[in-house]
Amino acid sequence: MGLYRSLLKLxxxxxxxxxxxEMEAVFDAEREDARRAGRVSVLKLWxxxxxxxxxxxxxxxxxxxSGFSRTSACRAVVTLQSG
Numbered sequence: 001m002g003l004y005r006s007l008l009k010l011x012x013x014x015x016x017x018x019x020x021x022e023m024e025a026v027f028d029a030e031r032e033d034a035r036r037a038g039r040v041s042v043l044k045l046w047x048x049x050x051x052x053x054x055x056x057x058x059x060x061x062x063x064x065x066s067g068f069s070r071t072s073a074c075r076a077v078v079t080l081q082s083g
Contacts, residue, residue: 008023
């Protein structure tokens with residue numbers, strides 16, 4: 001979980017404060033499912049997650065993402081992570 005927490009630091013602090021715990025819980029469940037499915041699934045999960053966090057960071061950094069409601073923000077993160 002340490003690597004995932006490091007990736008979360010790419011997102012704005014206030015966003016992490018609002019959604020970080022929930023995002024960690026969702027990722028932990030996805031990681032467990034992927035682990036049961038095998039190494040390829042784990043690699044795919046990490047690949048999608050890293051790419052999604054980088055896209056999210058660039059969108060937050062450019063000011064594209066702002067003024068989201070909690071539901072919209074959660075959908076945005078899920079969308080970013082799933083590619």
